Amino acid sequence: MMQQIYPAPAHDFRYELNKDFQFAAAHYVPHEEAGACRNIHGHTYFVNITVAGDQLNDSGFLVNFQLLKSLVHKRFDHTLLNKDRLFSEDLSERFPTTEAVARVIWEVIQKELDRAPNKPKCLQVFVRETPTSYVVFRPRKGDFA
Template identity: 30%
Template structure:
């Protein structure tokens, strides 16, 4: 049987700030992120299986990514918890804002690494994460490939 790649795309809005950065992105700002999740596997060959012919049900992949990434990051502001932005985060939280404190600088590069780990843990054994593409702007994205990691 052949390995097949399937991709599902997601969108979410997230704010962040890059502490210590020497450009505009040191200021709190946001992006309309586009995340493409590609998995690889062999389509189910059991004709009696309810998901016959599928690598993974797109709905099952959507559930994983929605729960792990989209529902967590959408309309949240992300700060590295090891920076003075923690004080700003606390202030925003007291005002009812959704704030995420992470162990990394919240760049697209580091976010896509985080996302890969979260998604891989939830996939069935028969399906592997192939790649992620996290598009921050129309002209900028970070990509993660299992073959390179």
């Protein structure tokens, strides 16, 4: 895993945790302006998840690191992202671009966090697709349940 300094989201929570991991996946962007990216190709995605909150759970965690990894790695590693139901061939907002990958990861994680009694929030998802290209997704306040 490459050493990386991530942009930090501003917040007033007591606790912030970050989890780094990577997964390998293929995708294609189903649009004529995508150029060569219209063809199936793969990446090793490097991901950083930032979660914050004020209360720890019954185990003393804000969120268990393994939960974060399992939500993303088990779902997306060694897959064709276009086949996942959270992506679409018809809606540009749901094409598996790096931007949408970051947002979908946030959606998957926040949906699970909304079930937690201590109500942590996923504040940021950083996705590096190549050594020179990355996306940061940060939800707006209204995106939280």
